[in-house]
Amino acid sequence: METEAVMEQGLLDVGILPCNLKSSVSVPARNHQKLSTTVREETRTRPPNSYCVKFESFATMSKLVAGNGDKYESRPFSAGGYNWTFLIYPNVNKPVGSGGYVSLYVKIDNSSFIATQTEVYAWIKFLTYKSTTDTYHELHATEAQRFHLFKQEYGMLTFLEIGYYQNPAYGFIFNGGQSVFGVDIVVSKPPATWEDVAYEENIRDPVLDWRITNFSTRDKVSYTSDTFSSGGRNWVLKVYPNGAGSATGNSLSLYLLSASNEKGYVKAKFRVINQTPSKNVEKQVDGWPNAKENGWGVDTLIPLADIKDPSKGFLVKDTIRFEVEILAFSRTNSISN
Incomplete structure (x- = not known):
């Protein structure tokens, strides 16, 4: 993992890494949404390798961000030689079109483009921790995403239904309402030499x-x-x-x-x-x-x-x-x- 958990004081227990949590609650089966052919859904045990965010209370954070564009934006972190922030939208239809889903996005620091007018291709995977199985639910696109001066964000508008963060039986909230979100960012760099x-x-x-x-x-x-x-x-x-x-x-x-x-x-x-x-x-x-x-x-x-x-x-x-x-x-x- 490139960066350990960094979050707002009082909402996180920063002494515990958010990617090392376990539980043993039995839950009902989940009805999955129909995904686009360009998006894949997977389950894995490996924690996020770029950044991880833990809310001490998903419900409390949902209320607090209502006055902040209905999103939580993480502190800057580094991945693949660039600076990023992680955006979490925990409320209904925020952003517009998300309906009853949590939305997850990453945003690249635009200073990466101002000086060089370059573009960056990166493979992005979004994850959330499921305590009942001690695994991570993952969604990712099948293609690398292109970032440039006029396109600095990419994300999953319909990552996971908000209802799964309102009932502890599903495992996505645990220990009194905690929840964990993470992201993998792998930058695809151009070849150093070519023929x-x-x-x-x-x-x-x-x-x-x-x-x-x-x-x-x-x-x-x-x-x-x-x-x-x-x-x-x-x-x-x-x-x-x-x-x-x-x-x-x-x-x-x-x-x-x-x-x-x-x-x-x-x-x-x-x-x-x-x-x-x-x-x-x-x-x-x-x-x-x-x-x-x-x-x-x-x-x-x-x-x-x-x-x-x-x-x-x-x-x-x-x-x-x-x-x-x-x-x-x-x-x-x-x-x-």
Whole structure:
């Protein structure tokens, strides 16, 4: 609970927390009102977590507030980084339209909006203690409520029939007429950071030309190119001369990797350049990074037999050439509020 009970001297026993009361009176079943589909009614044992008000006498308070707009307004309290007050209307048709119901409202301090012109979204739950079951009767909306400079209050016009606070058998008044009301306020704060995702097609400097010399004598499993820039991002190429995965021993494998380990959608063309010249080998990739390399590429770019065949023109003076053309990619920018 963010704030303990704070009420008018003489109407409250401030030495006892109003949310820790018990009784064992047997009561008749209650006939519930028909609720809107946007309002839910629940029962719980957990006390209110934002603020709690106990009237030492519901009947006395009902009379006293008649000269105060027929409402009791609590002292200010803090919840979710904002100051609030809790409004309780215990009399018939106050406010107008409430009929024979107690009405409960919360009001946010308007100074929260004057300086920043902002708005606040908060989940609000209203509660009252029922001594016969040692539980709390709760009503709450199914959506967060919006508060701003021109809408500072929100509440339940028909929270609970006043008659239930006039007969101790129902459990909502106890110990000689005491009653307890409470509220939960959970402020929904905007995200501190968020992402802006765009799809870019007109890529600046889209082509990388990578030459590997002494290709036939290289005996490592894989080789990585120097970093290159394309579209404002840094990339590297990774080649498996003897293939990777299921292509091992059969085909050369080539991958495009993000130098900063970014993940996103990429569309690119992978080529093995024919140096005769003749027709290049070209395969297109479009999609999200694969799990194996965390990049984009082709396992079976070109058969190893075609590379080794001098008549094919792909390996000249023991040099092989690759070309990757980046056609498009998704770009994600993180933005902080």
